[in-house]
Amino acid sequence: MVTEPRQDIPGDGRDESPQERADRQWQELIQEIRVAQTGVQILFGFLLTVVFAPTFVGLSQTDKTIYVITVVLGSLATGALIGPVAFHRIVSGRRIKPEAVAWASRLTFVGLILLLATCTSALFLVLRVATHNSLVPWLVGGVFAWYLLCWFVLPVWARIRYTADPHGQDPS
Template identity: 60%
Template sequence: MQDDGGDGRNRGRDETAEERADRRWGDLLQELRVAQTGVQILFGFLLTVVFQPRFADLSQTNQDIYTCTVLLGAATTGALIGPVSFHRLVTGQRLKPQTVVWASRLTVLGLILLLCTMASSLLLILRVVVDDTAAAWLVAGMVLWFILCWYVMPAWARAVHSAESDEPSTPSP
């Protein structure tokens, strides 16, 4: 069975819906391993900050940013580990294609939360190192960089690929 992705176009793979779901699940797990490792390290460091002697010297604003950052880190961890729990709880129910869709959505949500966690972490750190205005501009620049790398470039690649695959193929001489 040719995989047409539901739109009638040949995607170049000869696999059943179940085989496609298995392949996509394996791909998603590899992506999650990378993201989860980074999030767990970041979250672990965040959890230790409050126990440092200098934490009490932070302004109330910085302590509020820290609290927000920890909550964002926890939410990110939950979203990126969510696909594993989802898969475990529906295993054997013949829901693999649907599980892949939901797990993918949780992963995208986790990446958005990771972007927020990174921005909040950077804001906290940079407010300690440079003045508040410079910190805000530096964080804004980094957020734009993450958005470019994580969302704009993949969206651009999809658009280019989609435009190329929509063009009628001409026989080569």
């Protein structure tokens, strides 16, 4: 089934000022961040407790290195996904909401990439320690591909397919 490019994209049927658009986009972004923040904070919290488990001492140096990398990735993801809140608080009232939305969006995207790396690294560590199986890299690679598909490939495909504008304008 071939879908024609949408004709309503440039105005999108909304009668909003740039400030109203920025307010709407900010609210949408904050809702998205809430989901990602919760996930990264729970994962990061669990990661922080692992080092205090009695079995941590018995891990190989390789597993401990993977753990440290995973914790650092989780910390970076947490910072990037909480960053938009701090950004908004610091620039609030300065009449730069469209710019704040753009920067918050960038931080969120970086946070999602770091969350992808954290989840993948954590899964690799857990499966490696739990199974000592040579299939672990293949299993983790499959899950990584699934994350890529769900988080990036499908949204980019939908963006290209359903928002193609012959004038090259971004509808957001």
